[in-house]
Amino acid sequence: MKTGVLLLLITASAVCVAAANGSWLKKVPKADRERVSPYSGVPDAASAGRLIFSDNCAKCHGEDAEGKRNRPSLRSERVRNATDGEIAWLLKNGNMFKGMPNWSGLPEQQRWQVIAYIRSLNSPVSGVRP
């Protein structure tokens, strides 16, 4: 019995560690991965996204999106390399067993605007400033 519980805990820990390493990316269906942001190239999208980010995301990821405590930075190689569709999938579905809630209640247009803002943070000439 004790061995079973121990194995369960080890398995759960392994799953958590794997998820922390961005394993959610592997779960993204191909159709979602290839989605293109409707706000790509729209000048105001990142500015609007900054306000939405500030209201909803900054509490965990920080006002500057560099992460807080154990919550990840969004100015990272992983985010830079992720496609718009992959980030959109994460915002819609969350990564609930790693603490990332889903944001499906936020209108899709606003989620895309947040993605535009995150993209601006990771572009070579960074970002939208207040």
Added chain:
Amino acid sequence: MVYAFSDGFKQLSARAIFLSAAFVLTSWTAAPAQQDPPYFVTYSSVLEEPGNLEIENQNIAAKPRNTNAFFAPTLEFEYGVTAWWTAEAYLQGQATSNDSTVFTGYRFESRFRPLPREYWINPVLYVEYENVNNADRSFLEITGNTSTSILEVPNARLRKELERSIEGKLILSSNVKGWNFSENIIAEKAVNESEPWEFGYAIAASRPLRLKGTTRSCVLCLQNLSAGAELFGGLGTRYSFGLKQTQQYAAPTIALNTPHGMTFKFSPEFGLNDNSAGVLWRFGMTYEIQQFRDWFRRSK
């Protein structure tokens, strides 16, 4: 309009005003839950974000036929334990004109989201333990065969009749093109009395008035306003399932989410049959203390 705000409210005692002021001041402390639909009774699949503490004060005022006007505030504390588990506690009271002000009880509930992803229909499981007396007028859910005739009984008698019960809800919720559709199926069983299982329901739909965010920070912008409608009521008991002798309400509802501020909600709830109150005027405000659990962590 017999049931509208009438002279009855003017007679509410100083104790009632103190009670409501205490509830309001207690809840006047935090940022809005931007994705919460504007419902009072119906639950959606939106859970509290992990580590956040949401404090909500919601109130009902009404003057049902042949009874005294009443005011019933409820204070809710909602905490996001994890991204898939939200726990909540309620404290309830009421004040009735020409009668008294009483504390009516408390509730504990948890909501669990069993599926890890977003689907067309997203289920959430809800369990609750409640310890409330029959003077309760919170109308947080309606189950079984009830009518507003109980409101004619004095508080002194009703508060002695305590009901402890467990309640389960199946919450189903969908998000489609900015719209939220939610359906709740409720089952309740008293554990200190030999009453049969009681059933109820709530359904709702809502949408923000604007789906795109704007480039300037503002309070009265359309994207901060959401509107919708709720329909809820009892479905009888195990032995008398159906709409007969149940309370039924339909309600338009509106909410304003202020940026980095509070959420304000308002809804007039219209009784649809003779067992229901004419109109329940419901209003509430919510404040979210973001990452409340960080207050108790050493490292910054």
